[in-house]
Amino acid sequence: MPIFLNALAPDFEAAFQNLLNAKREDSPDVDAVVAEIIADVRSRGDAAVIDLTTKFDRITLTPDSLRITAEEIADAMDEVSSEDKAALELAATRIRAYHARQLPEDAEWTDDAGATLGWRWTPVSAAGLYVPGGLASYPSSVLMNAIPAKVAGVERLAMVVPTPDGILNPLVLMAAHIAGVDEIYRIGGAQAVAALAYGTDTIAPVDKITGPGNAFVAAAKRRVFGKVGIDMIAGPSEILVIADGDNDPDWIALDLLSQAEHDESAQSILITTDAAFGQAVTQAVEKRLETLERRAIAGPSWRDFGAIITVPDLDAAAALSNRIAPEHLELCVADPDGLSAKITHAGAIFLGQWTPEAIGDYIGGPNHVLPTARSARFSSGLSVLDFMKRTTLARMTPDALRAIGPAAERLATSESLEAHGLSVTARLDRLNR
């Protein structure tokens, strides 16, 4: 059974704290194994990648067959139905349009002292995209990672995807093609992350690696961080729905289950001002769980980590939501914009009852790679900015140096950094101050 909490109950605070602190995931400690794999790839390159791929994916490769060929991609895409292709293309178009608006602007201005200041944004040159194999190999995630990189202007986007027993996923290859991925390698695990970070004879190194993966991939990304940039380390998915009593319980039940079906460690929470509505949603969830294809996953997630919290009003709902800092937040209330204005920490907000979270997973436009495990307190979903970096600019004139140089000399002296000060002094001396 999910837990039922009432914000007005005397023991609520302790119970809510338990909910916040509950550990939903036990990541196996694979760090030592991953360290060995990375060292092996660094020293033996392609040979190590090939040996590890034989071991884990049961396929025998050569350096020449690491990369999936254009012909293989074309053949696989022939298997995709025209309806699926059209859906992927519509999604790509909408995701591209949303992310194009994120392109940041350069700036340059001259201030009162005569100093010209500013910044300039440039794309990362080469990015690597990790795509899991098997059940968690989602074409939608390929779009969500690859399109922001391409909108940012990344010239070379290399994708890795394991193909256990050699089986290619046509939809994943179609999504990569639509998104403009430049190279695709049939490798996975820590060895693929190491190959992207350090390069091999066949695979040129990249500057940034994004994309989800299992514990081995996550550990490898942590280890190569610094050598390359990485995106966040994603935890199990979460949804928080804030709903008043004026909703269809079945709709809300399905929204809760759409996260629960991802993973037994996923978490679905409903906060409602209407206790009876909360009960109705629970019943609707149980009814849907009788027939849902992934009930063996969604059921345990809901029963172990689901929660229904009754609050006296929507202000109380917003306050609790901000403490949860949810990955996905649905506001199924009469005035979703008004409630949204009170939300300070959330990865993505879905406004109103006509906006199920699944729209955001596929087709809305915003990114579905979002901060989990309360990290929306300090981080954002994937965006074009993750594939760009900013160079700051400064230009002094002799007059500007006269105006502000003496303060720099003073501060350098106070920090005992003599050469810092002298580099200003030498120039000011030339100007005779």
Place this chain on the structure above:
Amino acid sequence: MPIFLNALAPDFEAAFQNLLNAKREDSPDVDAVVAEIIADVRSRGDAAVIDLTTKFDRITLTPDSLRITAEEIADAMDEVSSEDKAALELAATRIRAYHARQLPEDAEWTDDAGATLGWRWTPVSAAGLYVPGGLASYPSSVLMNAIPAKVAGVERLAMVVPTPDGILNPLVLMAAHIAGVDEIYRIGGAQAVAALAYGTDTIAPVDKITGPGNAFVAAAKRRVFGKVGIDMIAGPSEILVIADGDNDPDWIALDLLSQAEHDESAQSILITTDAAFGQAVTQAVEKRLETLERRAIAGPSWRDFGAIITVPDLDAAAALSNRIAPEHLELCVADPDGLSAKITHAGAIFLGQWTPEAIGDYIGGPNHVLPTARSARFSSGLSVLDFMKRTTLARMTPDALRAIGPAAERLATSESLEAHGLSVTARLDRLNR
């Protein structure tokens, strides 16, 4: 002796590769010790912090004396000269003005399908700033970390600074006061990072931790990453100067030494189109090293890691610079803006010979916390954005759901995520499509 390279020499590529890959820093492996310290602070809170501070800083504290009082801060600030105070205030004003321009804009629009999309930026609620003790305790770094946080709108900014033997640094406290730091604790090391990340009875936890530190601090930041956000892990400082022959060798020598004096592992590189000028700079460096206060640091840095590279033209200089991806880049050439346009990877660019890098360390306005060790390929200097996060927004109408919902159903089916699809289907059924 620094190394001398000529880009036209037959063995140049190999020598340049060596320069790029040279390991300048041997970080001691303190991870096991740090893990113990963090576990101790998590289980014993204030008591652990107090014990560790007694051990490392030789002072005896109680929970009540962890925080530096307003009176202590006021007394310390009385020791600061009016000239130093004025210099810090000018620096703060200029840094604030620069960073205020970084405040990002919210967006909202309605697209052809009738979907309202957008995003909203919000500040991190609480941030922690680590300030080293001893020699590396720079008031300028307090300004550079604290001001972007306050410009972002961070409500609570807690600073930690170790005070070995109980000695307070008046300039650091003055800088914190000017920048608007809200709380200051006299603790340091991994125990301070753990206290900020997990909280104790006395110190409330924060959401993000920034600021430089030694190997223990860096290891602690890596370990608490995920529980809180962190900034980059900074390596030794670097400068690259691109100069033509029309410069004063002494100015350029001082610019190179202003990084070399930071740290024996710092690196200073000159790329010049004029071999004779390169020689003149070397001589000027040696002359300055005879008298420089920090010659015991700057000398080894220059001799072990310094480099002078002669190139045939400025295009070649830009190409090498982009492979180095320097933290600081000075363009001391006739047309610095023209050369700047060819730079794709650099933390900060200083344009023209009147802009010594030291201006950027103190008073220019841009941040001096910048990506080191070639990480400018994929990351940026500290900014207001590091203390904010973006929530994406989406709102469907019935018509919008009719337009794009079917594609979401299709993609959910292709990914075998039935509840995702049903959450759309249930709503479309109500509309009778």
